[in-house]
Amino acid sequence: MPRVGMQISGGHADIEYGVTGSGPALVLVHGTGSHSEAWDQQVEALKGKFTVVTPDLSGSGGTVDHGGPLTLGDLVAEVLAVADHAGLDTFHLAGHSLGGVVALRLAAEHPRRVRSVVSHAGWAYTDQRMTADFRYSLNLLRTDAESGTSLVSQMFPLATLGPRYWAATDEASHEKLVQQIAENPQPGTARQFEVGLTVDLRPLLGRISAPALVFASAHDRVCGADQQQLLRDGIPGASYAEIETGHNALAEDPQGFAAVLGSFLTQHAGV
Template sequence: MPTTTASLSHGGAAVAYDLTGSGPGLVLVHGTGATKEQWQPLTGAVADRFTVVAPDLSGSGATTDHGGPLTVADLADEVLAAADDAGLGTFHLAGHSLGAVVAAYLAGTHPARVRSLALHAAWVRTDTRMAAEFRYWLDLMRTDARHGTDLFARMLPLMAYGPRYWERTASKGAGAYESLVRALTGAIAAGTDRHTEVDLAVDLRPLLGLITAPTLVLASAHDRLIDAGQQKALLAGIADSRYAEIDAGHGAPGEDPEGFAAKLAAFLDERVAAEREPAGLR
């Protein structure tokens, strides 16, 4: 697994990333509490035609750092460091949730590097209700740390998954939910609280107008964390943007990995085809 270094606001980081496939560059940015493993279904679907770079953000996976506070800018610097280390001058860029926020930040601060942008479950600014939810997450994590409970893992499916998941689960009985909670308890990144602190401070408003890449704003139809107003703000703020929707909750990469990967792969293939088309025929 390749590793590179990044300079962050409170110290350095050794950024681990996966490098897979061949073709135009594609950089994938995971969400809060996840790791680069979140992207395996999409990587498997496109590695035959894209060079895929998927870093672990600070607090996740094999990446190590100073252990202190993080910012969106810090995480964007880690993503760019991985792309640079992999030799990607320009690249397509996709992110989920916090990863989508980081991707949008990177696209706004380094527009010449980003060929296309796909944002799933992104948001422009953390509003009062979202901040209350993120603080609740932090309370749950602190309680779990003190008492050895699994309250945060029990909350996540209730927050993240949509009706189709629960319809499928109903036929499997209560054991299916308990199995999911156990799996999540073991998979939640050690730095999830640090990611959540970053979630609390998101404000992309100054940067949206600087994004020049063709952008897919991909929403989840049953997202109870990110409301429609946030998606409208992204579409209004990013000049070359369009909307699509997936029938899932906020956690679409886990709820419907194949469907999620298919949505993004179709957008990426379309963008590559558009780049190859002679300008006079567009």
């Protein structure tokens, strides 16, 4: 996979990314505790119409950096560096969760580069409830690291999956999922949660000029309806769509997610 070296606020970073398909450029940005492979089913659905670029943010996948604290600006710079390295003058942009926050900030700060932007399960600012949620997650990560427990892998499905998942699973299948999460931790998850604690896009949302989709999950316990409304109100002319899942719609209903994302992108890319 290609890599691009760059300086971020704490030192050097080597950002790994995938690129596949043909057509207008599309950059997909993953969320906290995830990596670029989370987009695999979306890539498969879209690569016939788009050149799809999937970076690993610092703390995830094959990206290697200084190992210290990160800023939201660092993550935006990483996505932009990947786009530059891949030769993308302009591109469509979509992100999930923290990736949605990164995508919206990039669209606000670099409007000439972004042809359209999608935020799925993103948020406008980290309010008090989200702060408590993220700090609790950080405490669980520390406990797991110190005691060898698997609290985070047990918590993630509870926090991020909705009724569709719980109606279809059984105890054995659920335990298998928990084990898979435990066996594939992303080393920088805590660092990404720390970035999440700092988010406040409210002063920037009005600067987004590209066609924008606020894409919500109806049963999102992480970034709820109040946050989606703030994004809708703050982004000029934003469209809105909703999917019947929890926060992690990419895993819970990948086909439904691909249908919504693909419809919006196809409309604005003319493919």
